[in-house]
Amino acid sequence: SRNQETEQAIPQLTLCDTNGGLNIMATSMVIGTQWGDEGKGKIVDYLAEQADVVVRSQGGNNAGHTVVVDDVAFALRLLPSGILYDNKINVVGTGTVIDPKVILAEIENLESQGKSAKTLQISNRAHVILPYHNRLDEAEEASKGALSIGTTKNGIGPCYADKVNRIGIRICDLMNEEVFKEKLAYNVKIKNKILRDVYGVEPVDYYEILKDYLEYADRLRQYVTDTNYNVVSYIKDGKKVLFEGAQATMLDLDHGTYPFVTSSHPISGGASVGAGVGPNYLKNIVGVVKAYATRVGAGPFPSELLDETGDFLREAGHEFGTVTGRPRRCGWLDLAVVSYAADLNSLDYLAITRLDILDKLPEIKICVGYTLNGEPVKGFPADLQVLEQCKPVYETLPGWQTDISGIRHYEDLPEAARRYVERISEVTGVRLGIVSVGPNRKQTIVLQDVFGA
Numbered sequence: 160s161r162n163q164e165t166e167q168a169i170p171q172l173t174l175c176d177t178n179g180g181l182n183i184m185a186t187s188m189v190i191g192t193q194w195g196d197e198g199k200g201k202i203v204d205y206l207a208e209q210a211d212v213v214v215r216s217q218g219g220n221n222a223g224h225t226v227v228v229d230d231v232a233f234a235l236r237l238l239p240s241g242i243l244y245d246n247k248i249n250v251v252g253t254g255t256v257i258d259p260k261v262i263l264a265e266i267e268n269l270e271s272q273g274k275s276a277k278t279l280q281i282s283n284r285a286h287v288i289l290p291y292h293n294r295l296d297e298a299e300e301a302s303k304g305a306l307s308i309g310t311t312k313n314g315i316g317p318c319y320a321d322k323v324n325r326i327g328i329r330i331c332d333l334m335n336e337e338v339f340k341e342k343l344a345y346n347v348k349i350k351n352k353i354l355r356d357v358y359g360v361e362p363v364d365y366y367e368i369l370k371d372y373l374e375y376a377d378r379l380r381q382y383v384t385d386t387n388y389n390v391v392s393y394i395k396d397g398k399k400v401l402f403e404g405a406q407a408t409m410l411d412l413d414h415g416t417y418p419f420v421t422s423s424h425p426i427s428g429g430a431s432v433g434a435g436v437g438p439n440y441l442k443n444i445v446g447v448v449k450a451y452a453t454r455v456g457a458g459p460f461p462s463e464l465l466d467e468t469g470d471f472l473r474e475a476g477h478e479f480g481t482v483t484g485r486p487r488r489c490g491w492l493d494l495a496v497v498s499y500a501a502d503l504n505s506l507d508y509l510a511i512t513r514l515d516i517l518d519k520l521p522e523i524k525i526c527v528g529y530t531l532n533g534e535p536v537k538g539f540p541a542d543l544q545v546l547e548q549c550k551p552v553y554e555t556l557p558g559w560q561t562d563i564s565g566i567r568h569y570e571d572l573p574e575a576a577r578r579y580v581e582r583i584s585e586v587t588g589v590r591l592g593i594v595s596v597g598p599n600r601k602q603t604i605v606l607q608d609v610f611g612a
């Protein structure tokens with residue numbers, strides 16, 4: 160009779176499939192393929208016009224996504240970039256870490272600019288950043304000296320460490336005064352020992368945190384919900400859901416240039432875990448590729464330019480951090496990195512941004528791979544000492560030396576510009592979806608409908 164039951168179950172599954180099920184789903188995802196600041200915010204904002212829901216699934220206010228709407232620049236950190244439309248649902252999902260003070264300030268700031276956060280949802284499972292996380296972040300960085308990562312000092316790493324260590328405080332805990340008091344007391348006791356005795360820095364004050372956070376809790380309560388359930392329901396209902404990556408592939412905790420990484424999983428698989436949606440729901444994965452490379456913070460950067468071309472890119476591209484204001488390190492586009500990202504994220508499309516920043520260059524180099532002891536390198540080296548010995552292999556392409564920022568159709572781009580982006584597609588094996596020639600919504604050239612049919 161067991162067999163009979165199984166046999167009966169099969170037609171039901173088939174029925175569910177042909178019923179539409181997976182086929183009617185329209186989701187898309189925007190992922191950073193390099194070291195962050197590729198222009199994810201701009202691409203999300205562009206695609207969000209077609210979306211009903213925008214979801215952040217990892218990271219915290221270490222992110223800085225600048226979105227320009229009608230020549231007004233908005234710098235978003237925790238809020239999804241869909242918040243700048245007034246008709247989208249915006250979700251800060253389970254895999255994020257939330258600094259209540261920062262998100263509340265962001266909401267206030269947005270409202271003061273005439274926008275609304277009334278459609279915001281915050282996962283009841285997301286983890287809360289507390290003042291001891293910031294203090295530990297700073298103390299750990301200082302103690303590492305020359306080996307410091309150059310974190311944003313927002314407490315991101317220590318907060319994720321507590322989550323993995325199962326002593327973290329979640330949003331639902333913050334919403335429950337009794338639970339919060341208990342968990343906070345435990346953490347403050349331990350953290351103060353570490354702060355004082357290990358790092359020799361000021362401890363934090365339990366009562367002060369309690370008072371502040373209970374107030375934050377009251378102000379956040381209206382946004383808190385089971386976003387896991389909601390997001391899957393939206394997908395099943397046929398709403399268009401757009402996942403907004405923060406940070407980028409080379410900053411991924413497992414797959415990036417460890418330990419010079421962030422503490423979350425910015426790759427596409429991370430969005431499945433972080434938003435609480437199974438991997439089959441994730442479609443139309445767009446890898447954002449800045450037309451050259453930047454890195455803010457320490458760590459390997461094989462195609463870095465420490466010469467005047469690097470200075471040119473920094474000045475022409477205004478490459479200074481949105482969050483910290485730090486000058487970003489600049490270099491040639493590294494397709495060893497982007498090809499690695501293509502595989503790690505199973506990219507469907509490329510969105511190439513900031514092509515206009517290269518307008519003035521007479522020639523442009525692209526790193527198409529590395530060699531080690533004269534042999535081509537397969538995959539991406541794990542050992543940073545090995546990575547340091549790798550030599551980038553460059554191709555030199557002609558520049559276009561024309562202002563392309565006003566161009567709206569692919570075929571109107573100068574031939575050299577088309578050749579440049581087509582070479583990126585060729586080497587990485589990922590088709591072109593979008594080419595961006597400026598920060599504004601309209602400065603976007605679309606080659607493919609990325610949301611698909």
Ligand code: GDP
Pocket residue numbers: 191195196197198199200201222223224225226227481512513514515516595596597598
């Ligand atoms: P994100 O963290 O990936 O969202 O990127 P950031 O916002 O930190 O940095 C990207 C910067 O480039 C922002 O200031 C954007 O407004 C800007 N931007 C995005 N796309 C383009 C583009 O195609 N051309 C130019 N000139 N700027 C762009």
Ligand code: IMO
Pocket residue numbers: 191194195196197221222223224308309310311312313314315316404405406407410419420421422455456457
């Ligand atoms: P968006 O979303 C660029 C970098 C930091 C540091 C490392 C670890 O704007 O692309 P953390 O504070 O996360 O522990 O710092 O990661 N980093 C970013 N670099 N863009 C970001 O976000 C980043 N978020 C973190 O500079 O090197």
Ligand code: MG
Pocket residue numbers: 195196197222223224225481
């Ligand atoms: Mg950024």
